[in-house]
Amino acid sequence: MSTLTLSPQKRRRRNRSPLGGRSINLLYVPALALLALFTIYPLINGILLSFTNWNGYSAARSNVGLDNYVRLFSDETFRLVLLNTFIYGIGSTIIQQILGLGLAIALDRKMRGKNIARAIIYLPVLVSPVVMGTMYYLLFQYNNGAFNDIVVGLGGERVAWLSDSGAAVGIIVVVNSLQFAGISMIIYLAGLQSIPQMYYEASTVDGASTFEQFRYISVPLLQPAFATSIVLNLIGGLKLFDVIEVMTGGGPGYSTNSVSTLIGISYFDNQSAGYASGMGVVLFMIIVVFTLALNTLLNRRRLEQQ
Amino acid sequence: MTTPVSNKKRLAGVTIGSLVLVVVLVQLLPFYVALSTALKSRTDLSSQWIFPTAEIFFGNFAAAISSGNILRAIGNSSIITVVSTILVCVLGALAAYPLARRKSPANTAIALLILGMIMVPPLSILVPLYTLLNQLGALNTYWGAILVMVTTQLPLSIFLYTAFMRSLPISVEEAATVDGANRMQLLFGIVFPMLKPVTATVIILTGVAVWNEFALSGYILTSPQMQTIAPAIASFFSVQSSNLPAAAAASLMAMLPVLVAYLFLQKYFIKGMVAGAEK
Numbered sequence: 305m306s307t308l309t310l311s312p313q314k315r316r317r318r319n320r321s322p323l324g325g326r327s328i329n330l331l332y333v334p335a336l337a338l339l340a341l342f343t344i345y346p347l348i349n350g351i352l353l354s355f356t357n358w359n360g361y362s363a364a365r366s367n368v369g370l371d372n373y374v375r376l377f378s379d380e381t382f383r384l385v386l387l388n389t390f391i392y393g394i395g396s397t398i399i400q401q402i403l404g405l406g407l408a409i410a411l412d413r414k415m416r417g418k419n420i421a422r423a424i425i426y427l428p429v430l431v432s433p434v435v436m437g438t439m440y441y442l443l444f445q446y447n448n449g450a451f452n453d454i455v456v457g458l459g460g461e462r463v464a465w466l467s468d469s470g471a472a473v474g475i476i477v478v479v480n481s482l483q484f485a486g487i488s489m490i491i492y493l494a495g496l497q498s499i500p501q502m503y504y505e506a507s508t509v510d511g512a513s514t515f516e517q518f519r520y521i522s523v524p525l526l527q528p529a530f531a532t533s534i535v536l537n538l539i540g541g542l543k544l545f546d547v548i549e550v551m552t553g554g555g556p557g558y559s560t561n562s563v564s565t566l567i568g569i570s571y572f573d574n575q576s577a578g579y580a581s582g583m584g585v586v587l588f589m590i591i592v593v594f595t596l597a598l599n600t601l602l603n604r605r606r607l608e609q610q
Numbered sequence: 611m612t613t614p615v616s617n618k619k620r621l622a623g624v625t626i627g628s629l630v631l632v633v634v635l636v637q638l639l640p641f642y643v644a645l646s647t648a649l650k651s652r653t654d655l656s657s658q659w660i661f662p663t664a665e666i667f668f669g670n671f672a673a674a675i676s677s678g679n680i681l682r683a684i685g686n687s688s689i690i691t692v693v694s695t696i697l698v699c700v701l702g703a704l705a706a707y708p709l710a711r712r713k714s715p716a717n718t719a720i721a722l723l724i725l726g727m728i729m730v731p732p733l734s735i736l737v738p739l740y741t742l743l744n745q746l747g748a749l750n751t752y753w754g755a756i757l758v759m760v761t762t763q764l765p766l767s768i769f770l771y772t773a774f775m776r777s778l779p780i781s782v783e784e785a786a787t788v789d790g791a792n793r794m795q796l797l798f799g800i801v802f803p804m805l806k807p808v809t810a811t812v813i814i815l816t817g818v819a820v821w822n823e824f825a826l827s828g829y830i831l832t833s834p835q836m837q838t839i840a841p842a843i844a845s846f847f848s849v850q851s852s853n854l855p856a857a858a859a860a861s862l863m864a865m866l867p868v869l870v871a872y873l874f875l876q877k878y879f880i881k882g883m884v885a886g887a888e889k
Binding site for chain 1 (some may be wrong): 623626627629630633634636637638639640641643644647657658659687701702704705707708711712717720725726727729730731732733734735736737738739740741742753757759760761762764765768793818821822823824825828829839840841843844852856857861864865868869872876879880889
């Protein structure tokens with residue numbers, strides 16, 4: 305009896321919503337239904353498909369256990385593509401932090417035209433990577449490309465920028481980094497502007513140099529900005545797809561593919577749906593592991609410095 | 611009268627200013643080259659560095675429209691972007707309310723699960739998603755593309771709405787309940803009108819993401835009649851790679867709506883992107 309009379313009161317107190325009742329949870333049902341149908345179900349189905357040899361269209365498929373995963377890690381092409389994916393992810397992240405932090409520090413100072421500089425540096429973030437890739441293709445194309453015009457003008461031989469796999473991977477990293485450097489810049493600017501000015505003033509009185517101020521005031525207090533920017537750039541780089549598709553199509557050969565672009569090729573061109581599903585699972589796991597590891601690492605560093 | 615210190619400071623200022631200028635010019639370079647390429651006829655073989663001042667040629671835009679189906683693609687992108695953005699705002703705000711206001715272990719778990727969905731790379735679920743859409747007859751349809759776009763954008767919008775609602779004082783809602791507002795009045799009359807700032811952020815993030823989307827829509831919408839703008843440029847580009855000036859013209863047309871919006875709403879764009887990034 306006592307629990308019966310107590311429970312409504314208890315429940316009322318626990319419900320912070322004046323709407324009361326568990327029935328307001330119905331409000332998230334439509335969103336959850338969409339996520340369940342178009343993200344969670346495909347995620348689970350993808351794992352199941354990765355244990356089969358399905359070709360993507362016929363009814364026939366049989367269970368092959370871990371064969372696809374064994375094949376993945378003995379496949380020279382996949383190992384190369386995995387390496388590319390890490391280069392795209394880690395390379396872009398490093399360049400974006402250097403550019404983003406450098407620009408944020410520069411544009412946090414008093415400077416003429418800094419607002420227009422910020423707006424222009426940020427502009428490519430809003431443009432489709434497909435469009436950015438197309439425009440950069442014009443710059444790097446073999447005949448009549450803007451960069452080869454300079455090379456020829458200086459008396460050199462035309463360079464096959466995008467047909468050389470090493471150069472092309474580097475170019476893709478740079479294009480992706482330049483396009484999204486604006487996001488890092490804005491995150492670091494917001495971080496810098498949240499640091500109270502008096503810390504710098506006090507340290508100037510104490511005779512600290514500009515570098516010391518940066519090292520012992522800005523860097524520790526920018527930890528949340530570092531965490532946000534690094535995780536965001538790393539996820540973006542690891543799942544890179546659009547720029548590669550437009551600039552090289554994954555070629556020459558398979559040499560500039562990322563895991564994302566190779567999934568499309570394996571599914572639609574090679575009819576290896578089971579194998580492509582396995583790649584999808586690996587890509588998802590890589591991103592989960594990187595994100596969780598970085599979050600733990602960067603948050604721990606933040607705690608230690610407090 | 612200039613002291614060595616102020617000279618040194620001025621030198622540092624000039625150096626930093628020049629470095630920023632270099633980055634600004636690098637960022638403008640692809641736009642400049644796209645424009646100079648798009649405004650020259652294919653027979654004009656002058657360098658991309660040289661802007662066509664003598665005669666400006668609009669034939670590449672005409673070619674992009676007639677052979678590249680670019681206007682149709684812009685129309686498709688507009689429909690999909692507008693409908694998806696509205697749905698993301700409505701479904702996101704509705705879903706966020708119980709997550710923000712009704713604390714329970716189950717709701718905390720659901721909020722975490724939804725946030726985790728942000729990590730799913732679109733291509734990693736390509737095979738099962740394409741198979742599912744094929745079974746539903748959703749390939750090459752507006753509704754199929756819209757449902758997929760809404761699903762990929764929902765996690766971030768739910769997260770932003772939830773965080774924003776938690777920052778609102780609950781006393782307003784309590785007062786309205788005391789005054790006898792029913793559930794519908796409370797949601798639509800009191801809570802939703804307070805969400806304008808975060809809704810501006812969600813509209814910008816979702817609108818730009820859907821307008822620019824390529825990875826999934828490139829596979830879902832393959833027929834020329836249904837293609838959106840990014841896949842249209844990509845296919846145009848590979849089918850007619852010999853006609854790059856038209857691809858450049860198409861690229862410029864594709865970015866125009868976003869650029870115009872950015873020009874007028876710059877403050878909101880940057881604020882919104884920061885809010886979206888700091889998740």
